[in-house]
Each structure stands twice: as structure tokens, then as C-alpha cells.
Amino acid sequence: MYQLRYLCDGTLEGLLTAVFVAFRQHECPTNIVIDEATQASLFDSDVPIITDLALAERVRDGIIGKLGASAYQKVKECFLAEDPSRGGTILRYLRYTMRGGHRSLGHLAAPAVAEAEAIIQRVSTEAHAMIQFARFADVGSGLFYSHIRPRASVVPLIMGHFAARFNVQPFIIHDSRHQLSGVFDTERWWLVEGLPQALSLPTVEEDKFQELWRCFYQTIAIPERRNPVVQRGFMSKRFWGDMCEQRLHYQRRGDEV
Amino acid sequence: MELIEKLGILADSAKYDVACTSCGVERQAVKGQLGSTSTSGICHSFSADGRCVSLLKVLYSNACSYDCAYCVNRRSNDTPRATFTPQELAELTIGFYRRNYIEGLFLSSGVLGTPDRTTELMCEAIRLLRQEYGFRGYIHAKAIPGTSDELLVRLGVLVDRLSLNIEFPSAQSLSVFAPEKAAHHILPPMRFVRDGIKANYQDKRLSAVRRTRFVPAGQSTQMVIGASPESDYQILRLSAELYRKLEMQRVFFSAYIPVNDDPLLAGVREAPLLREHRLYQADWLMRFYQFDVDEIIDAEHPFLDPLIDPKANWALNHMEQFPVEVNKADYELLLRVPGIGVRGAKRILVARRERRLDFDDLRRLNITLKRARLFVTCKGQMDAGVLFDPLTIHKSLTESARRRLRRQDDGQLSLFEGEAADSATAGNLPMGDSASGAVGGADSAAAIVTAAAATTAAAATTADRAAGTATVAAAAATADRAAGTATVAAAAATADRAAGTATVAAKASPVHPATLPFSARFAPVPSFADSDALACIN
Numbered sequence: 001m002y003q004l005r006y007l008c009d010g011t012l013e014g015l016l017t018a019v020f021v022a023f024r025q026h027e028c029p030t031n032i033v034i035d036e037a038t039q040a041s042l043f044d045s046d047v048p049i050i051t052d053l054a055l056a057e058r059v060r061d062g063i064i065g066k067l068g069a070s071a072y073q074k075v076k077e078c079f080l081a082e083d084p085s086r087g088g089t090i091l092r093y094l095r096y097t098m099r100g101g102h103r104s105l106g107h108l109a110a111p112a113v114a115e116a117e118a119i120i121q122r123v124s125t126e127a128h129a130m131i132q133f134a135r136f137a138d139v140g141s142g143l144f145y146s147h148i149r150p151r152a153s154v155v156p157l158i159m160g161h162f163a164a165r166f167n168v169q170p171f172i173i174h175d176s177r178h179q180l181s182g183v184f185d186t187e188r189w190w191l192v193e194g195l196p197q198a199l200s201l202p203t204v205e206e207d208k209f210q211e212l213w214r215c216f217y218q219t220i221a222i223p224e225r226r227n228p229v230v231q232r233g234f235m236s237k238r239f240w241g242d243m244c245e246q247r248l249h250y251q252r253r254g255d256e257v
Numbered sequence: 258m259e260l261i262e263k264l265g266i267l268a269d270s271a272k273y274d275v276a277c278t279s280c281g282v283e284r285q286a287v288k289g290q291l292g293s294t295s296t297s298g299i300c301h302s303f304s305a306d307g308r309c310v311s312l313l314k315v316l317y318s319n320a321c322s323y324d325c326a327y328c329v330n331r332r333s334n335d336t337p338r339a340t341f342t343p344q345e346l347a348e349l350t351i352g353f354y355r356r357n358y359i360e361g362l363f364l365s366s367g368v369l370g371t372p373d374r375t376t377e378l379m380c381e382a383i384r385l386l387r388q389e390y391g392f393r394g395y396i397h398a399k400a401i402p403g404t405s406d407e408l409l410v411r412l413g414v415l416v417d418r419l420s421l422n423i424e425f426p427s428a429q430s431l432s433v434f435a436p437e438k439a440a441h442h443i444l445p446p447m448r449f450v451r452d453g454i455k456a457n458y459q460d461k462r463l464s465a466v467r468r469t470r471f472v473p474a475g476q477s478t479q480m481v482i483g484a485s486p487e488s489d490y491q492i493l494r495l496s497a498e499l500y501r502k503l504e505m506q507r508v509f510f511s512a513y514i515p516v517n518d519d520p521l522l523a524g525v526r527e528a529p530l531l532r533e534h535r536l537y538q539a540d541w542l543m544r545f546y547q548f549d550v551d552e553i554i555d556a557e558h559p560f561l562d563p564l565i566d567p568k569a570n571w572a573l574n575h576m577e578q579f580p581v582e583v584n585k586a587d588y589e590l591l592l593r594v595p596g597i598g599v600r601g602a603k604r605i606l607v608a609r610r611e612r613r614l615d616f617d618d619l620r621r622l623n624i625t626l627k628r629a630r631l632f633v634t635c636k637g638q639m640d641a642g643v644l645f646d647p648l649t650i651h652k653s654l655t656e657s658a659r660r661r662l663r664r665q666d667d668g669q670l671s672l673f674e675g676e677a678a679d680s681a682t683a684g685n686l687p688m689g690d691s692a693s694g695a696v697g698g699a700d701s702a703a704a705i706v707t708a709a710a711a712t713t714a715a716a717a718t719t720a721d722r723a724a725g726t727a728t729v730a731a732a733a734a735t736a737d738r739a740a741g742t743a744t745v746a747a748a749a750a751t752a753d754r755a756a757g758t759a760t761v762a763a764k765a766s767p768v769h770p771a772t773l774p775f776s777a778r779f780a781p782v783p784s785f786a787d788s789d790a791l792a793c794i795n
Contacts (some may be wrong), residue, residue, distance in 0.1 A: 109618035110607040118623070132301055136356045144355065162357075164286035166294045169355060209352045214355075215261050217270040220314060223305035224514045224528055230307030234300065245302060245358075 006032045006086070008049045012079050015087055016056035018049040022091055032087025034079070038209045067097055071105055077123045078116055080153045089115050127154040131161055133239045136171060138206040139199045144171040147242050153178040156191060163189045172196065217245040258339060264349065266339040270319035270330050272367055273508040273516075274422075274479070279311040279360035279395040281474030282417050292354060292361070292394035295419065299360050312363035312397060312518045313353055317341055317379050321367025325435040326519045327424075334517065343382040348389050356396050357461070361395030361417075362386065370404035376412055383415045384717055395474075402442035406449055407601050410471070417474040418506070419450055423499070426492045430485035434521060450476045454504070475506035478790050482536065483529040484513035484522055488559035493539055497550035500543065510536045535561040545599055546592050564655040564662070569595040572632060573654075576647050580634045584613045595654075596629030616640050685740065 006029045008014030018032045033154040063072045096112035097104045136144040173182040181192045240246035280298030293634045299310040318340035324332040353359045369375045386392045397418040428440040453471045496508040512533035542548035591602040601624045615635045630640040
């Protein structure tokens with residue numbers, strides 16, 4: 001079946017431009033393709049969208065003006081998901097809520113809203129998991145480094161938390177899955193593609209603290225209450241590879257990256 | 258001694274303390290200082306026992322001069338002893354915090370000589386962390402029973418949360434198991450802390466920021482479950498009082514794990530984890546679901562049902578309130594539906610302003626329908642395939658629990674041998690009635706009442722109460738059907754009892770089977786109202 005799709009350049013601005021085009025042309029593309037790698041189908045009609053910052057800003061201001069800053073935040077969070085159909089979801093969400101106004105944000109049972117809320121829920125859960133489970137290591141000269149592999153590109157969502165809390169130490173949070181790093185220099189934070197600099201090995205001090213933490217972590221569990229099912233329920237095994245208290249366990253399985 | 262060795266010893270000694278929450282206070286970060294706190298708390302890891310690791314939970318010292326029967330650190334135990342220095346503790350906390358391992362510090366201690374001296378040492382360690390290191394993360398300190406009020410104030414302004422362990426659900430148990438601690442060492446300081454927290458808000462001269470200076474995240478307490486003979490009824494009544502009168506933020510339960518070979522505790526073989534779980538469920542109902550303690554448990558059924566959670570249990574006993582129409586019911590009633598939680602109820606309220614909800618809409622709202630569909634209607638209709646019948650519902654709700662019990666007991670038949678019935682669960686059957694609970698371990702003729710049969714009795718009771726018109730014969734018939742494997746005689750007997758025509762008087766005292774060896778010592782457990790633990794709370 002013939003399907004109309006928009007292709008954008010993978011940026012939030014590109015997505016917002018595509019939203020603008022869809023509204024202006026009165027078109028309903030089934031998806032706005034954000035990731036370049038998505039395979040084109042033979043029968044689809046793909047329209048490439050050229051990112052226009054001015055249009056993107058108009059859309060952003062329109063959303064904030066009509067629905068408030070929290071709605072724009074929701075669009076951004078949805079954009080950070082990995083779901084290949086999220087572009088279409090955002091478009092349908094905006095079509096519905098821009099027509100219905102502020103109250104329609106609470107129409108949680110409406111398919112257009114429910115679909116977007118489900119994605120947003122997953123993204124914020126993932127962001128919270130990173131706030132819980134990201135581990136920093138001292139890599140010399142006072143710099144702390146954290147390696148994460150979240151299932152949504154959540155670095156922009158967690159930098160604020162860490163920058164406030166750890167404002168006395170420069171740090172880098174490196175998301176190798178999405179090739180994105182957040183850098184904080186004790187004054188402000190910004191995003192960088194890939195890893196911004198070569199890192200030295202963890203310091204002796206670092207090894208000492210990791211050893212102490214492993215000791216604490218293993219001691220604190222009560223053998224009589226062992227319950228791996230509950231443990232995994234709260235802390236999925238996919239995070240364990242980057243958590244130093246689990247690393248021994250991980251190396252035994254030979255899954256180290 | 259190496260630091261890692263100390264940490265091992267002092268974490269090992271602290272691991273039985275339950276509280277590891279970092280919630281209750283929002284403290285924004287400040288430029289140039291390390292740390293912040295968040296109201297909901299953050300769990301940074303989960304240990305192999307599934308418990309949250311949020312704080313660096315250690316004792317300041319485990320060289321305790323007390324000799325409490327239930328405690329690993331008792332004076333007479335031959336365990337390695339260690340004591341931190343304030344610097345070691347501060348550097349450990351800061352080092353872990355900077356690596357995002359923890360939200361802060363949980364500091365308790367064995368009694369080093371006197372309570373006052375111990376508290377002074379703890380104060381010094383925490384002061385160093387707060388003032389010299391500028392640490393703004395979370396700190397939870399244990400107050401040592403018997404500490405003077407001046408020292409409590411000193412400690413209270415340094416920490417976020419203070420807790421005093423009430424240790425046992427009644428003063429009698431406390432005096433038996435922890436002879437050096439007394440109720441008058443525990444409850445007055447709790448009242449003192451409560452009044453101090455209240456004064457935070459009353460002192461108008463303090464700025465808004467400084468107003469919550471004394472123990473801003475409130476106080477909590479914990480008690481050991483299963484070492485002493487108190488019933489769930491007594492425990493929950495006590496925690497309700499603690500919430501209401503002492504304004505506790507949390508009351509923690511800790512299933513007693515046999516760590517000592519004390520003759521006092523010879524009867525406890527394994528930790529009553531399921532019982533602890535049910536108590537926490539009941540605790541949640543009181544704190545977040547607007548349940549009153551009397552709705553959850555009563556003196557006639559003093560133990561929570563191991564087969565079914567307390568919320569579903571309440572629903573089954575109040576079938577006249579169900580099914581609930583999701584499009585009309587108010588928030589309080591929605592919260593009473595098994596399967597609908599605080600978040601779900603709020604989402605329903607928001608979503609139904611736009612449209613009348615059906616079951617597909619509920620699924621879109623992320624409501625777990627597995628249980629909720631048995632108790633709600635949408636636009637006046639039950640979900641397809643749901644039969645609104647108390648017995649059927651009871652059966653489907655307890656199915657997995659019964660299967661689990663059967664697995665534990667290694668085959669269904671063994672359920673019928675009073676001995677084999679799991680000690681931690683058979684004795685807990687509250688809904689059968691107090692008799693079946695007590696005799697489960699008491700080896701009387703009724704001991705053959707099995708978990709299944711007791712459940713049946715429960716179901717029959719429910720059916721009876723709900724329908725109001727069920728005849729004895731009908732109840733017997735349904736009981737029979739539900740039990741499936743119970744003998745006709747047994748089922749008839751239980752159904753009979755449920756129908757109120759029982760000749761067997763249910764007068765046995767409600768004693769938890771795990772603690773039966775104490776029954777001589779404790780003779781009839783005094784009713785809660787007599788317990789002087791309660792009398793002390795004002």
C-alpha cells in the first residue's frame with residue numbers, strides 16, 4: 001500500500017521542520033523518519049525535508065505558546081527514544097493537542113496521546129535508571145568519567161541532575177550506544193558527538209574505591225534472603241556491564257565490551 | 258586494620274537494619290558544595306537479596322556493650338570488632354558519593370560504653386562530613402536509646418532523618434529480648450524528636466530555608482517480626498499508632514533471621530519473609546490507600562492471609578461495594594480496587610474527563626487489568642469472560658499462591674499432613690479463623706485442616722457475608738468445589754463453621770506457630786490495649 005513518509009536529518013530541528021511542512025501541506029505522513037538507517041520501502045513515497053531553523057523555531061514557539069513548556073519538553077523526550085516510528089507519533093500527538101488545546105494533553109485514553117505518553121514513559125524510566133546506575137570513575141587530574149548504554153538517548157535529560165549535584169568535579173558521561181557525550185567543566189555542561197578526548201586509565205585511588213564498593217556491596221546482601229528475581233526486576237541485567245560492583249560477575253560471563 | 262577490612266565488618270554488622278531510604282527531603286545543590294537530595298529518593302543499586310542500596314549503611318562501631326538476644330553484635334558473640342575514625346568515614350562517604358554509588362550515609366552504632374558517648378562520636382563524624390567536607394547529600398542516623406535530649410538536638414540538626422528502633426512490637430518482648438533497652442528509653446526520645454520537628458515549622462523567626470532544620474526528613478523506626486509472639490493485628494495496630502501519634506515517616510518490618518543460638522530464640526528456624534511482605538502490603542494500604550487499620554485486620558483474624566494480599570482480601574470481604582464503575586467512582590473508591598494503584602486511579606480521573614472509558618481505554622492508560630477487571634465495570638459492563646462471583650474470584654486470585662505453596666510442600670498430598678504444612682504459612686491463615694491458625698501448629702485434631710481447606714472456609718465466609726442469603730448447604734457445596742481435594746467431611750466442617758453454626762469454639766489464643774516454644778513463657782499474649790508499649794505513646 002502506498003504510504004507517504006517524510007525523511008529528516010536526525011535532529012530535533014529537522015523533525016520540527018517536518019511537522020511544520022505537514023501542517024502547511026495538510027498532509028498526514030504515516031511516519032517522519034528520523035534515523036537515516038531506516039530502510040526505504042519500494043512502494044513508499046519518501047519526501048526529504050530540508051531542515052530550516054526558522055521554521056523549527058516557529059513550531060517550537062507555537063507549541064510552547066499554545067500548550068506550555070512542559071508539552072515541548074514531552075516532544076523532546078519522545079524524540080530521544082529509539083522507536084523508529086516516533087516521528088509519526090510526535091506528529092499525531094501535535095495534531096491532536098494543537099487542535100484540542102491545553103486540556104487535550106490530559107486525554108490520556110485518546111490513541112494519539114496514549115501512544116506518545118507510552119514512549120515518553122519509557123524514555124523517562126531509562127533516564128531515571130541512568131541517574132540511579134551510572135557509575136563514575138576517577139580517570140586522573142580530577143576528571144570523572146561514566147560510560148553508559150541506555151536504550152534511549154537520555155544524556156541531555158540527566159546532565160542537569162549530575163551537573164548540579166557534582167558541581168565540584170568536572171565529568172564526562174559517554175553514551176556509546178548513541179555516540180553522544182555530555183561534558184561538564186564545573187561551570188556549565190554541553191553535548192559532544194562521540195567521545196571528546198582520549199582518557200587515561202583509572203587511577204590507583206579509583207581502584208581502591210571500586211574495591212571498597214565491591215566489598216560493601218557484597219557484604220550488605222543477606223544470604224538468607226537471596227532473591228535474584230526481585231534484584232533483576234529493579235535493576236535489569238543490561239545495566240550490569242557498566243556497574244563496577246557487578247563487574248566480576250560480568251567478566252565471568254565474558255560479555256565485557 | 259585496613260580500611261576495607263573495617264568496612265567489611267561494619268557493613269556486615271549493619272546489614273540487618275532495614276531502612277535504606279533516601280527520601281523525604283528536597284535539597285537543591287549549591288555551587289561549590291557536593292551533593293543534593295531528592296524527595297522521592299534514589300536507589301543506586303540492588304543487592305543480591307533484592308533490597309535497595311541507597312545509602313552507605315554502616316555502624317560507627319560494632320564493639321557493643323549490650324547483650325540483646327536477637328542481635329549479631331551482642332557483647333557475648335565472638336565476632337571481629339571494629340570502629341571507624343571520623344576521617345575514614347567521611348572520606349569513604351565522599352569517595353562513594355562522587356562516583357554515584359550512594360545518596361549518602363546511614364550511620365548506626367553499637368553502644369560504646371554509654372549511649373551519650375556513642376552519640377557524641379557519631380555527631381563528630383557527621384559534623385566533619387557536613388561542615389569540613391561541605392557534604393549536602395542525605396544522612397540518616399540512628400539515635401541510640403538512652404541518649405540525652407541535648408545530644409539528640411545536636412545530632413538532629415546535622416542529619417536528614419533520625420530513627421529509633423522500637424525493635425519489638427510490645428514492651429514485654431523488648432524486656433525479654435533486649436533487657437538493656439526499655440520502652441522508656443525509646444518512646445520518650447521519639448516524642449522528643451516529633452516535637453522538635455513540629456517546632457521547625459512553628460518558629461516564625463527562622464527563614465523558609467532554615468525552617469526545616471531539625472530532622473527535615475522526619476523519623477522512622479523498625480521492628481523485628483517473627484522472633485516474638487505478637488500477631489499481625491498487634492503489629493499493625495502499633496504501626497498505625499506510630500504513624501498517627503508519633504508522626505513517623507516510615508515503620509519498617511524486619512523478618513527475624515536466626516543469627517544467634519540463643520535459647521530464647523530456639524523456635525525460629527527460618528525468616529518469615531512472606532509474613533513480612535504481607536505486613537508491608539498492609540502498611541502501604543494505610544499510608545497511600547486511605548485504609549484504616551481496622552479495615553485491614555481485626556482481632557478475630559489476627560494474622561494476614563498468606564494466600565492473598567490484604568487489599569484483595571478486603572475487596573472479597575466487601576463484595577457489596579463491587580463491581581466499581583470506573584466512569585463514576587470517586588478517587589477513594591478507585592483506590593480500593595485490587596490492581597488499581599495511586600497512579601492508575603489518578604490517570605483514570607484525568608482521562609475520563611474526555612470520554613467514557615472502556616476496557617481498551619484502561620489498557621491504554623497502562624492499568625494492569627489482570628486483577629482490576631474482576632472488580633470493575635466500564636459503561637456498566639463487566640469485561641468479557643468475567644464472572645462476578647466471590648468464589649470464582651477468590652480462586653483465581655489465590656491460584657498462583659496456592660501453586661507456590663504446593664511446590665514448597667513438595668506435592669499436594671503433603672498439605673494434608675499438619676506437620677508438613679509450611680510453618681511460616683499454615684499458622685498464618687487468618688481467614689479460616691483464629692482456631693485453624695493456632696491449631697495449625699498446635700497439633701490438635703483440627704491440625705489436619707489444610708491450607709486448601711482453610712482457604713475454602715475463607716471463601717465460604719466471604720460468600721456468606723457477601724450474599725447474605727447463602728444456605729449452609731450451598732456454602733458446603735461451594736466449599737467442596739473450591740477445595741477440590743479436600744474430603745467432603747472436612748469441607749463440610751469448615752463450611753459449617755463459616756456459616757456460623759460451628760460447635761468447635763475458636764478460642765485458642767492467636768500464637769504464631771514459629772514462636773510456639775514461647776507460648777509457655779508468654780502464656781496468653783496480652784491484648785494490644787494492655788500492652789504498655791501503647792500506653793507510653795500519647
